[in-house]
Amino acid sequence: MTVLIRETDYRAVENLIYEWARAIDENRVEDVAALLTGDGEYKVASRFNTDRNLPLAVIHCTSPAQLRDRIKSMRVANVYEPHHYRHMISGVQIIGEENGVLEVRSNYTVIRIMDHDGSSMIFSTGQCRDQVVVDGAGPRFKQRHIIYDSRAIETLLVIPL
Amino acid sequence: MNAPEKAPAAYAWPEEGYTRVPYWVFNDPEIYAREQTSIFRGKAWHYLGLEAEIPEAGNYKTTFVGELPVIVTRAEDGSVHAMLNRCAHRGNMVCREAFGKAKELYCVYHAWIYNLKGDLTAAAFRKGLKGVGGLPPDFQLAEHGLKTLRVAVFHGVVFGTFSKEVAPFEEWVGAVGEGMRRVLKGPLKVLGYDTQRIRANWKSYHENPRDAYHANILHTFYGTFGLSRQSQESRMVLDDAGRHVYFYTKAGTEQSSSDYKDTTSTLRSHNDAYTLEDRSLLKRVDEFGDGVSIQILTLYPGFVMHQISNSLATRQLIPRGPHEADLVWTYFGYADDSEEMTRMRLAQANLAGSAGIVSVEDAAVCEMIDRAIGDAQEGESFIEMGGKTLTSGGDTKLSERALRNFWNVYRQDMGL
Numbered sequence: 001m002t003v004l005i006r007e008t009d010y011r012a013v014e015n016l017i018y019e020w021a022r023a024i025d026e027n028r029v030e031d032v033a034a035l036l037t038g039d040g041e042y043k044v045a046s047r048f049n050t051d052r053n054l055p056l057a058v059i060h061c062t063s064p065a066q067l068r069d070r071i072k073s074m075r076v077a078n079v080y081e082p083h084h085y086r087h088m089i090s091g092v093q094i095i096g097e098e099n100g101v102l103e104v105r106s107n108y109t110v111i112r113i114m115d116h117d118g119s120s121m122i123f124s125t126g127q128c129r130d131q132v133v134v135d136g137a138g139p140r141f142k143q144r145h146i147i148y149d150s151r152a153i154e155t156l157l158v159i160p161l
Numbered sequence: 162m163n164a165p166e167k168a169p170a171a172y173a174w175p176e177e178g179y180t181r182v183p184y185w186v187f188n189d190p191e192i193y194a195r196e197q198t199s200i201f202r203g204k205a206w207h208y209l210g211l212e213a214e215i216p217e218a219g220n221y222k223t224t225f226v227g228e229l230p231v232i233v234t235r236a237e238d239g240s241v242h243a244m245l246n247r248c249a250h251r252g253n254m255v256c257r258e259a260f261g262k263a264k265e266l267y268c269v270y271h272a273w274i275y276n277l278k279g280d281l282t283a284a285a286f287r288k289g290l291k292g293v294g295g296l297p298p299d300f301q302l303a304e305h306g307l308k309t310l311r312v313a314v315f316h317g318v319v320f321g322t323f324s325k326e327v328a329p330f331e332e333w334v335g336a337v338g339e340g341m342r343r344v345l346k347g348p349l350k351v352l353g354y355d356t357q358r359i360r361a362n363w364k365s366y367h368e369n370p371r372d373a374y375h376a377n378i379l380h381t382f383y384g385t386f387g388l389s390r391q392s393q394e395s396r397m398v399l400d401d402a403g404r405h406v407y408f409y410t411k412a413g414t415e416q417s418s419s420d421y422k423d424t425t426s427t428l429r430s431h432n433d434a435y436t437l438e439d440r441s442l443l444k445r446v447d448e449f450g451d452g453v454s455i456q457i458l459t460l461y462p463g464f465v466m467h468q469i470s471n472s473l474a475t476r477q478l479i480p481r482g483p484h485e486a487d488l489v490w491t492y493f494g495y496a497d498d499s500e501e502m503t504r505m506r507l508a509q510a511n512l513a514g515s516a517g518i519v520s521v522e523d524a525a526v527c528e529m530i531d532r533a534i535g536d537a538q539e540g541e542s543f544i545e546m547g548g549k550t551l552t553s554g555g556d557t558k559l560s561e562r563a564l565r566n567f568w569n570v571y572r573q574d575m576g577l
Binding site: 046059061063065066068070078079081153155158 | 353437
């Protein structure tokens with residue numbers, strides 16, 4: 001199937017995906033919630049579950065408010081060793097459009113760097129299955145589903161991917 | 162200059178006994194190897210899975226008991242079986258998938274074929290070709306089946322053991338079986354898996370859910386939102402041998418006291434700045450009709466079953482060396498759950514697990530312990546909350562009684 005997508009849409013979508021990653025990598029995690037539409041959904045689920053039609057997600061926020069709550073929990077409630085991420089994004093493709101919502105795929109690699117001992121490792125890889133709205137308010141995610149490749153999560157997932 | 166210290170006697174446990182745990186048990190490769198023999202292949206039952214994972218004849222799943230790979234099957238007659246996932250011929254892994262369906266178990270290396278109960282039914286070119294080659298005339302298929310485990314199915318949960326001596330499961334689990342029966346009230350439905358790889362000794366994690374003392378101190382969410390507080394009605398239950406434990410809390414049963422107020426004002430976990438914009442995560446249904454908001458149940462040596470509001474899951478602890486363990490969470494509901502109930506369970510899956518808002522802390526603490534013990538040639542933990550004996554502390558959650566009992570059983574099994 002060939003989908004004719006305007007070049008400007010591509011630029012807007014890529015920029016949105018990069019904004020999300022950069023906000024997290026620059027420790028401005030709170031900023032990502034504003035990249036969701038008002039009814040936007042953010043979900044992180046394993047490929048293992050997804051391939052088997054099992055509905056469990058390790059993170060499932062059905063509103064920007066729930067994502068903000070999770071990020072607040074990360075800031076004030078959760079205990080973990082200090083670390084940060086570096087996102088590598090590739091293969092951004094718009095694979096369809098329906099009623100003004102773009103269906104987008106991209107790949108990510110997240111490297112986790114531990115502040116204390118300096119160790120870094122590939123923490124997570126996977127595919128982002130996004131629905132993006134491009135309108136007057138700027139591009140935003142109506143849906144951001146992150147399907148991580150390995151069934152195992154190293155230690156814990158507290159900073160969103 | 163002082164003379165160098167003499168090396169401590171190998172594996173001498175501190176004289177105080179089970180109120181102290183020498184850190185070398187979390188670090189030593191020989192201890193780890195002995196655990197595989199004396200605990201994981203010793204007199205204990207191990208979680209293998211849920212019946213709901215192998216609903217039909219021919220369904221199988223693969224898992225581990227200690228370091229050993231195991232296949233769990235449902236045979237044509239509906240019975241559940243478990244066997245070592247290692248061909249009796251040359252040791253190749255027979256099943257490679259996490260889950261599957263098969264009429265027989267086929268080893269790809271030399272086409273040795275087993276039925277769903279683990280009996281060898283064929284070995285390729287067993288009689289040779291044209292009278293040449295083949296296995297010796299005295300070869301008996303019946304003597305070369307997969308090594309099988311004893312299996313117990315308890316209200317839909319499958320346990321297995323390599324031990325011929327360990328007591329039947331119901332007897333072994335004792336009074337803690339009551340906590341399992343409470344949750345396992347009907348046919349189950351699997352909602353999904355979450356595997357958490359923790360870079361710490363398996364026993365660090367095993368201690369964690371036995372330790373009711375930490376729950377409302379480390380985990381801010383519980384206290385702040387009243388899901389579990391020390392001031393609420395709660396209880397801890399152990400079996401007679403002290404191998405297993407569960408504790409529960411009933412939210413909304415606060416009993417105020419001045420010493421509780423004085424203590425909580427100093428706790429990091431009681432955080433007035435922590436509020437939720439969307440409180441739907443706190444909604445819960447009293448589905449068991451007993452007001453229990455949280456029940457955490459731990460079986461020796463590597464099984465946990467939790468009820469956190471309406472989130473239900475098993476956790477299987479799989480050791481992967483002295484400094485690594487996988488914690489496999491299997492979330493479930495009941496086969497007859499409404500769509501709304503399933504949505505609620507899935508929403509509450511945000512609370513626990515690898516990315517749990519409530520409890521990501523646990524894995525962090527295990528790993529911090531792993532690093533803090535360093536080379537582990539000196540030092541020991543101190544476990545006297547609630548007293549110094551196996552019974553002291555009674556059924557209060559403010560006690561490390563279940564930890565003392567664990568180390569007591571561990572030392573017996575390990576001959577330490």
